[in-house]
Amino acid sequence: MSVEAATHARPGQGEAVNGTALPLVVEHVAKGYDLNGQVVPVIADLSLTLRKGEIVSIVGPSGCGKTTLLNTLCGLLAPDAGRIRWHGRQVVGQPQNVGYMLQKDLLFPWRTALANTMLGLEIRGVPAAEAEDRSRAMLDQLGLHGFADHYPATLSGGMRQRVALARTLVNDPDVLLLDEPFAALDFQTKLLIESDMVSLVRKGGRSMLLITHDIEEAVSIADRVIVLTRRPTAVKATYEIELGSDRADVISLRENPDFSRYVRRIWADLDVAIQ
Amino acid sequence: MTTDIETSMVDASKPAGSVPSPVARAKWKRARFGIAVLATQALVLAALLVVWERATPKGSPAAFMFGSPSAIAGFLVQMAQDGSLWRDAAVTGTETLLGFFMGNLVGTLLGLSLWYSRFVSRVVEPFVIALGSIPIIALAPIVIIWFGTGLVSKVAMSTLSVVIVALVTSYKGAVGVDGDQIYLMKTLGASKFQIFRKLVIPASLTDIFAGLKLTVGFALIGAIVGEFMSSSEGLGHAIFKAGSLYIIPKVFAALVVTIVLALVLTWLVGKIERLLMPWRRRA
Numbered sequence: 001m002s003v004e005a006a007t008h009a010r011p012g013q014g015e016a017v018n019g020t021a022l023p024l025v026v027e028h029v030a031k032g033y034d035l036n037g038q039v040v041p042v043i044a045d046l047s048l049t050l051r052k053g054e055i056v057s058i059v060g061p062s063g064c065g066k067t068t069l070l071n072t073l074c075g076l077l078a079p080d081a082g083r084i085r086w087h088g089r090q091v092v093g094q095p096q097n098v099g100y101m102l103q104k105d106l107l108f109p110w111r112t113a114l115a116n117t118m119l120g121l122e123i124r125g126v127p128a129a130e131a132e133d134r135s136r137a138m139l140d141q142l143g144l145h146g147f148a149d150h151y152p153a154t155l156s157g158g159m160r161q162r163v164a165l166a167r168t169l170v171n172d173p174d175v176l177l178l179d180e181p182f183a184a185l186d187f188q189t190k191l192l193i194e195s196d197m198v199s200l201v202r203k204g205g206r207s208m209l210l211i212t213h214d215i216e217e218a219v220s221i222a223d224r225v226i227v228l229t230r231r232p233t234a235v236k237a238t239y240e241i242e243l244g245s246d247r248a249d250v251i252s253l254r255e256n257p258d259f260s261r262y263v264r265r266i267w268a269d270l271d272v273a274i275q
Numbered sequence: 276m277t278t279d280i281e282t283s284m285v286d287a288s289k290p291a292g293s294v295p296s297p298v299a300r301a302k303w304k305r306a307r308f309g310i311a312v313l314a315t316q317a318l319v320l321a322a323l324l325v326v327w328e329r330a331t332p333k334g335s336p337a338a339f340m341f342g343s344p345s346a347i348a349g350f351l352v353q354m355a356q357d358g359s360l361w362r363d364a365a366v367t368g369t370e371t372l373l374g375f376f377m378g379n380l381v382g383t384l385l386g387l388s389l390w391y392s393r394f395v396s397r398v399v400e401p402f403v404i405a406l407g408s409i410p411i412i413a414l415a416p417i418v419i420i421w422f423g424t425g426l427v428s429k430v431a432m433s434t435l436s437v438v439i440v441a442l443v444t445s446y447k448g449a450v451g452v453d454g455d456q457i458y459l460m461k462t463l464g465a466s467k468f469q470i471f472r473k474l475v476i477p478a479s480l481t482d483i484f485a486g487l488k489l490t491v492g493f494a495l496i497g498a499i500v501g502e503f504m505s506s507s508e509g510l511g512h513a514i515f516k517a518g519s520l521y522i523i524p525k526v527f528a529a530l531v532v533t534i535v536l537a538l539v540l541t542w543l544v545g546k547i548e549r550l551l552m553p554w555r556r557r558a
Contacts, residue, residue, distance in 0.1 A: 076458055102459075109554050110480070120463040122473070123464055124464060151554040153554060
């Protein structure tokens with residue numbers, strides 16, 4: 001990995017707290033794609049910061065380049081301009097200790113739930129016995145006890161997404177990047193998985209960046225919601241979500257009167273952004 | 276025939292008074308469908324044989340030209356008794372299996388490894404297409420010059436008939452792997468070899484097995500074409516010899532054995548497939 005100690009090079013901009021570097025700092029990133037020789041801008045100019053233990057949601061109108069953003073963040077695409085720093089360092093290729101989850105569960109059909117969960121540990125060369133113990137424990141925590149030896153084809157959509165979550169969390173990532181991971185699930189299943197996920201993430205002191213088009217999901221989960229404009233994408237507004245101290249219970253939060261106020265305001269913001 | 280069976284199926288499902296459980300009912304319904312298909316196939320075959328037998332009475336010119344089912348059966352019994360049936364089937368079966376195995380091994384290894392390099396696969400592509408378009412039978416004379424008239428030349432013919440198909444199907448499987456799954460492997464820190472081993476190979480198995488089923492027939496054709504060109508044993512030899520002597524029913528008898536051989540080999544591949552891909556058993 002090529003490394004540049006950029007934390008102290010430009011103090012004012014990176015919001016670096018003395019000593020400990022922020023998990024993720026994005027500065028003026030731009031990204032476009034090439035269409036018949038013409039560059040079509042997708043992300044115009046985007047800056048954001050993710051603090052340790054913080055959950056940030058990004059909402060935006062459809063097709064605003066959310067997925068491009070995520071792929072750029074985790075090094076699958078290189079930004080045309082700007083800088084991305086993970087823990088104060090610019091990284092070439094995939095950042096370390098970052099878990100990535102998509103709407104598609106991407107489970108391997110030839111692997112059981114357990115073997116799918118073990119994938120990341122296996123790749124990093126963790127001894128098989130340890131990898132299996134950790135994976136079984138993670139599956140148990142996500143309510144999949146007794147399903148470890150099932151093939152994905154025999155699991156429901158919600159269970160499959162839980163296995164995908166276990167596969168992400170078992171690697172003990174500092175930061176989770178999620179791209180509408182539960183969009184394909186029905187409402188109740190989605191709420192239950194979300195609540196399990198948020199309590200695991202908060203308990204582990206992990207940071208999380210959640211890209212979604214579901215404003216209620218964004219508000220109920222996040223400490224901060226970032227609203228994007230449509231293409232070419234930039235930050236339109238940022239909301240600090242203050243809904244009391246117990247943020248792990250994402251289900252009862254929804255009854256908080258402030259919850260619907262946030263949702264309405266963000267909805268209004270998005271609406272303007274669409275037109 | 277078909278309508279008879281269908282109406283009887285509808286009738287049988289009517290008495291809904293003492294039905295055990297919906298699951299058992301669905302199971303019974305599926306089983307009944309399978310039985311109906313089999314019965315209809317047997318009836319069609321029987322009807323064909325009856326018409327064939329009637330149209331070719333013993334001693335008639337038609338019997339000479341087209342053989343007759345009873346004459347074919349007679350030859351089958353005779354060939355089984357004098358042992359030539361088993362010998363020829365064993366020879367052709369061995370050639371076919373060896374060619375099938377070698378062609379698929381080489382083709383699959385090459386096809387999968389082409390995934391590794393976009394550059395190499397691009398370079399190789401026109402050559403593969405060119406080789407694939409050669410009718411294998413056109414190579415038979417050269418193959419016999421190179422490998423002689425024994426077993427090796429038949430195995431070579433069989434291998435050649437298989438290898439390009441195996442290469443193309445396995446390569447197609449390898450490049451068809453979901454790009455998001457490759458992304459996932461990368462974000463988990465996988466090296467290219469790990470992606471190849473843990474994702475590309477297992478993900479290609481479905482296509483590889485589709486290729487295997489296809490190439491059973493090709494391997495058999497290759498072996499028989501080889502036997503046609505020059506041989507002293509094997510089913511191709513039996514067909515060729517009986518044909519040259521105008522013993523049409525014997526040609527058909529050898530063909531029947533060939534068909535049975537193909538069916539057995541295909542069934543074997545299916546068995547191995549279910550063994551190697553247990554996650555597909557319940558689909």
